[in-house]
Amino acid sequence: MNLEYFFSLLLGGLTRGSIYALIALGYTMVYGIIKLINFAHGEIYMIGAFTALIIGGALALTGLNPVLIFVIASLAAIIYSAAYGITIEKIAYRPLRNAPRLSALISAIGVSIFLQNYVLLAQTSDFLPFPNLLPSLKFLAPVEHLISTSQFLILVSTTVVMVLLTILIKFTKMGKAMRATSQDKDMAQLVGINVDKVIMVTFLIGSATAALGGVLISSHTGQINFYIGFIAGIKAFVAAVLGGIGSIPGAVLGSFVLGLTESFGTGYISSDYEDAFAFIILVLILIFKPSGLLGRKENEKV
Amino acid sequence: MKKLLVLLLISFVTFGAFANGQGETGTIKIGVAGAHSGDLASYGLPSVKAAELVVEMYNANGGVLGRQIELVIEDDVCKPEVATNTAAKLIGENVVAVIGHICSGATKSALGIYKDENIITVSPSATNPPLTKSGDYPNFFRTIAPDDAQADVEVDFAVNTLGLKKIAVLHDKGDYGKGFAEFCNALLENESGVEVVMFEGIQVGAVDYSAIINKVANSGAEALIFGGYHPEASKLISQMKKKNLDIPFLSDDGVKDDTFIKVAGEYSEGAYATGPVDTTSNPLAIKATEDHIAKYGEEPGAFFLNAYAATLAVINAIEKAGSTDYAAIDAALKSEYVDTPLGKISFDQNGDAIGVGFAIYQVQNGSYVELK
Numbered sequence: 218m219n220l221e222y223f224f225s226l227l228l229g230g231l232t233r234g235s236i237y238a239l240i241a242l243g244y245t246m247v248y249g250i251i252k253l254i255n256f257a258h259g260e261i262y263m264i265g266a267f268t269a270l271i272i273g274g275a276l277a278l279t280g281l282n283p284v285l286i287f288v289i290a291s292l293a294a295i296i297y298s299a300a301y302g303i304t305i306e307k308i309a310y311r312p313l314r315n316a317p318r319l320s321a322l323i324s325a326i327g328v329s330i331f332l333q334n335y336v337l338l339a340q341t342s343d344f345l346p347f348p349n350l351l352p353s354l355k356f357l358a359p360v361e362h363l364i365s366t367s368q369f370l371i372l373v374s375t376t377v378v379m380v381l382l383t384i385l386i387k388f389t390k391m392g393k394a395m396r397a398t399s400q401d402k403d404m405a406q407l408v409g410i411n412v413d414k415v416i417m418v419t420f421l422i423g424s425a426t427a428a429l430g431g432v433l434i435s436s437h438t439g440q441i442n443f444y445i446g447f448i449a450g451i452k453a454f455v456a457a458v459l460g461g462i463g464s465i466p467g468a469v470l471g472s473f474v475l476g477l478t479e480s481f482g483t484g485y486i487s488s489d490y491e492d493a494f495a496f497i498i499l500v501l502i503l504i505f506k507p508s509g510l511l512g513r514k515e516n517e518k519v
Numbered sequence: 520m521k522k523l524l525v526l527l528l529i530s531f532v533t534f535g536a537f538a539n540g541q542g543e544t545g546t547i548k549i550g551v552a553g554a555h556s557g558d559l560a561s562y563g564l565p566s567v568k569a570a571e572l573v574v575e576m577y578n579a580n581g582g583v584l585g586r587q588i589e590l591v592i593e594d595d596v597c598k599p600e601v602a603t604n605t606a607a608k609l610i611g612e613n614v615v616a617v618i619g620h621i622c623s624g625a626t627k628s629a630l631g632i633y634k635d636e637n638i639i640t641v642s643p644s645a646t647n648p649p650l651t652k653s654g655d656y657p658n659f660f661r662t663i664a665p666d667d668a669q670a671d672v673e674v675d676f677a678v679n680t681l682g683l684k685k686i687a688v689l690h691d692k693g694d695y696g697k698g699f700a701e702f703c704n705a706l707l708e709n710e711s712g713v714e715v716v717m718f719e720g721i722q723v724g725a726v727d728y729s730a731i732i733n734k735v736a737n738s739g740a741e742a743l744i745f746g747g748y749h750p751e752a753s754k755l756i757s758q759m760k761k762k763n764l765d766i767p768f769l770s771d772d773g774v775k776d777d778t779f780i781k782v783a784g785e786y787s788e789g790a791y792a793t794g795p796v797d798t799t800s801n802p803l804a805i806k807a808t809e810d811h812i813a814k815y816g817e818e819p820g821a822f823f824l825n826a827y828a829a830t831l832a833v834i835n836a837i838e839k840a841g842s843t844d845y846a847a848i849d850a851a852l853k854s855e856y857v858d859t860p861l862g863k864i865s866f867d868q869n870g871d872a873i874g875v876g877f878a879i880y881q882v883q884n885g886s887y888v889e890l891k
Contacts, residue, residue, distance in 0.1 A: 344782045346781060349784070438754050439783070440753055488721050488722060489720045
């Protein structure tokens, strides 16, 4: 048993899991509150990456410090994508809120395809290089070969986001309103909670974390194109279902389970079946625990 | 009256037979077969134009063996079932050689018919390896390198030039990338003392490749050969270099693309890739292209230069052989070199062109440089 190899796979899995988690949060929060699978979510992640690329490229001309450029580009990506998230909700989902669930789902798929093609036309179908803005950190002896700067940044950022989100949901007024809305939307409205505002904030937070994921992964792999949101979105969706869709800790757990499965599966078995591992796990969990790892069993209202 | 008619008829038949049998006074007929209509016409029509240009040039100078050359152009739509009819028609026209066919499938189905009739066939574009390597079609030649030639060049370079002993082979699971990787794998296994430490397909579009890179590092590979296209290649090489895994990266002509360098940036430096030998500066290639633009008013299309070379090779072989006899042309093709837009070429015993093929390129200072 090669320990160093094991740890490098572990860290690789955690990195991938972190990215899935940042995207999966959006899926699970939106589902938790309005019972909608927002299939346009992967595109928000992609738009975040593109925004950072464009802003970063423009700022690079000014000769600012690369790290500062990265921070500004990330913030711009988060704000811009959050604006996209809210707009999509307003245009594509709000009018359908009382329509059958299938209509909103189809609307989501439509938005997803629209955004992909919009970016394709506005930018290009080619892969674009994402500038390497982060300095190479020197890690100490035992971990120096195990982790790269971008991986380290991904792990740290994800942890910070998780902590902030937990505080927001557990201890703030808005968090309380979100929890109430997810339990019973009509009742929440009756007790004076502005449901529209809660839903808007949910889309805002979900989009912001997805955009952060997009920026981080692009600086990790160094390239983007208009199609990156599709596969990442599908994987994050699987992670959310795995953990129990609607549950925030579930989404995080599911993402790490998925990321680690893929990493260890590739490392110890074969990368030929990388995607298969993810779906085998999904099928197994859905057979034995249909509500997902941390999902609540819902009683159908009759 | 009746007797006279019969006599006349007999004389017609005998004269006809005489003309056909001797054939020394008429034109020399060369067939051109390929997709000239349908969705693959853009692959076939440039060959027709190439053959026309070459034949015009020869005919203006008095033809070959003192006879004019005539082209017999037949469409096979790149369909194997049509190609057999095309072949039969060309044989009916008494062609001495065929330029074509274009698609590997159609070429294969027509080849059996040409073989039975002893007709030389030179394809400008059929790259399927068994067409030459199987030895089933001694009448077949081509002016394009077969699919496995890249793997040949790559493995030879990795083993004999770089002296590598442990190699990891990855591919993108696609037809092209996996095919290339499998050819490399098979060739590497035949090399003594060389070990393929891993052979795997990667997930195209995956969020990152750190797991597979870790695996390559852990396998102890001295180099990585990748079969596939540039988006995955640039992701792989960037992550490899970021992980301080600094081993040679070798790939195919799907990666020999400037986009690869643009996307992978500094990380692409030193990467190797095979690509077709560069002939754009060849004076014959420049002339052929100019002639095409002068006559047809547009840039030549796919396989134009390969077809031009094929036609030149056939006519040159007839000239050198001094006859249109199958065995003589066959021997001339395999022994005589001819100047073509692809460089000086001849053909090996299998029928693959010598001098046409792939070269190793390396990224040096942000652009691909052909290694001699």
